[in-house]
Amino acid sequence: MIRGIYTAVSGMITQEAKQEVITNNLANVQTAGFKADNMVVKKFDDVLIENCDKLENGKNKPTIIGSLSRGSKIDGTYTNYNQGDFENTNSTTDFAITGKGFFTVQRTDASGNTKNYYTRDGHFHVDNKGYLRTDSGDLVLGLNLKTNKEEPMQMGQSEVGVDSNNNITLDGTKAYRLSVNDFSDYGKLKKQGNNQFEGDNPTNITNSKGLAISQRVLEKSNVDVTGEVVSMMTVMRSYESSQKVIQSLDETLEKVVNEVGTVR
C-alpha cells in the first residue's frame, strides 16, 4: 500500500521533469539553430515479490507472486539534430548549413583562454573592429584562404558574398571559408546555452565536397510545435492520473486506519 504511493510519486516527478524539457522546447520555438530535446523515461528495475502464507508440513513455504515495477525514472535527454526550416533574411552576414556540420565560434574567457564552441545558428554580424561575431559576441572562425590558417574572420567594411564553393568573398575576392566541424557521435555533444554546443574531437569538414553554405538564410528552431503541445497535454494528464492514484491510495489507507481498525 505504502509502496504504491512511492511508485505513483516517482511517476509524478518524472512527468514534472518531462514538462520542464517540453517547456524549454516551446520557449525556444523562435531560437535560430535550436535543436529540440526529448526526455526519455525508463522504469526502475522490477523486483520479485513473494509471500510465505502457504503452510506445508507446518512450515511456511515461499510462493513467488510475480514481478513488480517500482515506478519510473529519468533515463536521459536526447537531442533531435534534424535540420530546422530555413528562413530568408535580408542580411549578408546570415548563414546556414544544409546537412551536417556546425559553425565554429571562439570564446575568450575572463583569464584570456580561448575555447571553441559549435553552433548551427548563423546569425552573425560585423563588430566595430570589423570581426564577424555571433549574437553572444563570440568570434566566428574561418579558414583564411591566403594563409590557410583558421582564425577570426576580418570582414571590415566589405560587401560579403558566398560563391558556389562555399568561399566567403569580400568585395568579390575570395578571402575565407567558414570553419565547419562535425562530430561522429552527436550524443556526446553538450548544450551550452547561447545556441552553442560543446564537443570533443571535432572533424573539420570545412573543405568537404558535400558541404553547402547558404547566405541570407537562417536555420530556424526545429521544435515541432504541434508535437510539443500534444506531449504537454499527455504529460499533464499522466501527471493527473498519478495524482489520482495517490489520492485513491490515500482514501484506502484512510479506510484501513479509521474503519477497519475501529473498535466498537
Place this chain on the structure above:
Amino acid sequence: MLRTIRTSVTAMQAASSKMDQISLNISNLGTSGYKRGAVEFKDLVYETMNRKGYPVSANTTGANMSTNGTGVVSTTSIMDNTEGELELTGYKSDISISGRGYIRVKDGNNNTLYARVGSFAVDAKGRLTDSNQNILDIRFENGKTYDNANFTQDNYTIKEDGQVLISDKNGNTTVGHLDIYDAIGDNAFRYLGGGLYAPASDATVYRTTSSKIVQGSVESSNVAMEQEEADMITTQRAFQLASKSLQTADEMLGMANNLRK
C-alpha cells in the same frame, strides 16, 4: 515545477522584447532614414536533472546525460543597414545618401551627430539647419564660413561627390564639401531618435568617398511591412505558447497541492 514556470516566463519576456522591436519598426515605417532593428533569441544554460529527489539513471555525465534547458533570452537588437528606397522630392533642401555612410550635423551644444537623411532649410543666419536647429556640417574651403557664404533658399547645389556650389550673378563658386562618414561594424552607430545617430564608443569613424550625396531626394525607411507582420504573428504565437506552458505548470502545481484533500 517552479522551473517550468520560470522557463515560461523567460519565453514570455523574450517574445515581448521582440514584439517591442517589431512595433518600433512598424511605427517607423514612414520615418525617412530609419533603419530597422532585428532581435533574435538564444537559449539559456542547461542544468543537470541529477538533483535531489529526482529519480535519474546512473548515466549522469556521459552521452545523452539528463539535462534540461532553462529558457530563452532575446539578443541585443542589430541594425539592418540595408539602404531604403530613395524617393525623389525635387526640393533642394532634401539631402540623402546613396550607399553606406552618414552626413554630419552639429547640434546646439556643438556636439557632432550623424544622419542618413535630412531636410535642411536656410535659417536667419544663412546656415543650413534641420527642423531641430541642427546645423549641417560642411567642410568649407577658400576662407568661406556660413557667415560669408550667403546661402539662400535656392542658390546652392550639392553635387554627388559632396561639392557644395553657390550660384550668383558671377556664376558658380565652390564653397566647400559635404563629407560622408562611415564606421566599420553593423552596430557602429546608435540610433538616438529624430533621425540622428551617434557612433559607439569603440567605433572608428572615417571619411568615405565611395557613397554619393543625392540632393532632392529622401531615403525611406527600410522596414518591410510584410516581414514585420509575419514576425509579429509568430512572436505572438510564441508568447501564447509560453503562456499555455505557464498555465499547464500552474494546473500541475494545483494537482500537487490537491494531493492532500
